[in-house]
Amino acid sequence: MSDAIPHLDPAADTLVLPAPAKLNRLLHITGRRPDGYHELQTLFQFLDIGDTLTLRRREDGELRLTPAIDGVDDEDNLVMRAARLLQAEAGGRRGAEIHLDKRLPMGGGLGGGSSDAATALLGLDALWGLGLDLETLARLGLALGADVPVFVHGHAAWAEGIGERLTPVSLDTPWFVVIHPGVTVSTPAVFGAPELTRDTPPITMARALQGGAGSWRNDCEPTVRRQYPEVARALDWLARRAPAMLTGTGACVFARLETEPQADRLLAEVPKGWQAFKAHGLNRSPLHAALGR
Numbered sequence: 001m002s003d004a005i006p007h008l009d010p011a012a013d014t015l016v017l018p019a020p021a022k023l024n025r026l027l028h029i030t031g032r033r034p035d036g037y038h039e040l041q042t043l044f045q046f047l048d049i050g051d052t053l054t055l056r057r058r059e060d061g062e063l064r065l066t067p068a069i070d071g072v073d074d075e076d077n078l079v080m081r082a083a084r085l086l087q088a089e090a091g092g093r094r095g096a097e098i099h100l101d102k103r104l105p106m107g108g109g110l111g112g113g114s115s116d117a118a119t120a121l122l123g124l125d126a127l128w129g130l131g132l133d134l135e136t137l138a139r140l141g142l143a144l145g146a147d148v149p150v151f152v153h154g155h156a157a158w159a160e161g162i163g164e165r166l167t168p169v170s171l172d173t174p175w176f177v178v179i180h181p182g183v184t185v186s187t188p189a190v191f192g193a194p195e196l197t198r199d200t201p202p203i204t205m206a207r208a209l210q211g212g213a214g215s216w217r218n219d220c221e222p223t224v225r226r227q228y229p230e231v232a233r234a235l236d237w238l239a240r241r242a243p244a245m246l247t248g249t250g251a252c253v254f255a256r257l258e259t260e261p262q263a264d265r266l267l268a269e270v271p272k273g274w275q276a277f278k279a280h281g282l283n284r285s286p287l288h289a290a291l292g293r
């Protein structure tokens, strides 16, 4: 992923920006709201890999997105929905050509769609010279998904509520090996499972951080293991080699390693048939580094 600082002078009409992945380093489910949504406590951290958006100004006020993503209508694509929201907020005839280089697996618990939306919001704000603050962009983003605000704010965070109440934190920044076990996890099916743990007592952020990575867990894991045996196999395989966890509702699982060579060695051992990659944990989003925000 490029860290290059794009040209933000008013004459620049193209921006190339990262949309990083996230991991949930801890995920507790502390309750269920009357509308059925679950109250969470989670630690979000970014990875140095992700999708890439190229944004080019159009003078005719039109919004265009390429290429089409399999299974997602263009108008449902979170990039397009973010662009339309911002266009409405900004008023006027502001248009853009957007190219989405999709590398993150969809519905993998890596937050790719939410990150794409956040990059569209911040990128178009810069391209169109709107100067909106991050609070405003996060509020717009929350309408698209609970995970969008953390990508808008761009700092690793302790999150509560449905993930929108954020406190910036600095976590350890190890290397990770992430495995996608090739199954599609249904987030509603996980949150709808009768046996899902929904009553973890809330803890303070200080206590979560004090416990450290060795004490962190994901309350969705037992349910996802039961519903998706292939995820359980990937978790068991990883856990025999390094501390391993599920991110979000899966399907991706990750192992934590101290050094890049350790990550390389583990990556080389991953059985064929599972997609896998290594990545470095980041407390600051590469999007914000690229935009200088």
Ligand SMILES: C[C@@](CO)(OP(=O)(O)O)[C@H](O)COP(=O)(O)OP(=O)(O)OC[C@H]1O[C@@H](n2ccc(N)nc2=O)[C@H](O)[C@@H]1O
Pocket: 024, 036, 037, 038, 039, 040, 042, 108, 109, 110, 111, 145, 146, 147, 162, 163, 187, 188, 191, 247, 248, 249, 250
């Ligand atoms: C649990 C997390 C942690 O990062 O996992 P991933 O999606 O990244 O795996 C997210 O908060 C996911 O948030 P979000 O991405 O907005 O979830 P959606 O796909 O919109 O949710 C699909 C369905 O899951 C249930 N849902 C989701 C989030 C939540 N806090 N409580 C819920 O009960 C609801 O039934 C909702 O209709």
Ligand SMILES: Nc1ncnc2c1ncn2[C@@H]1O[C@H](COP(=O)(O)OP(=O)(O)O)[C@@H](O)[C@H]1O
Pocket: 071, 072, 076, 077, 078, 079, 105, 106, 107, 108, 109, 110, 111, 112, 113, 114, 115, 116, 248, 250
């Ligand atoms: N640009 C996008 N990238 C990925 N998914 C998208 C996008 N736009 C809409 N979606 C929809 O959002 C869903 C969740 O995607 P994603 O954010 O990748 O997963 P997760 O929430 O598990 O981390 C996808 O299954 C897809 O239907």
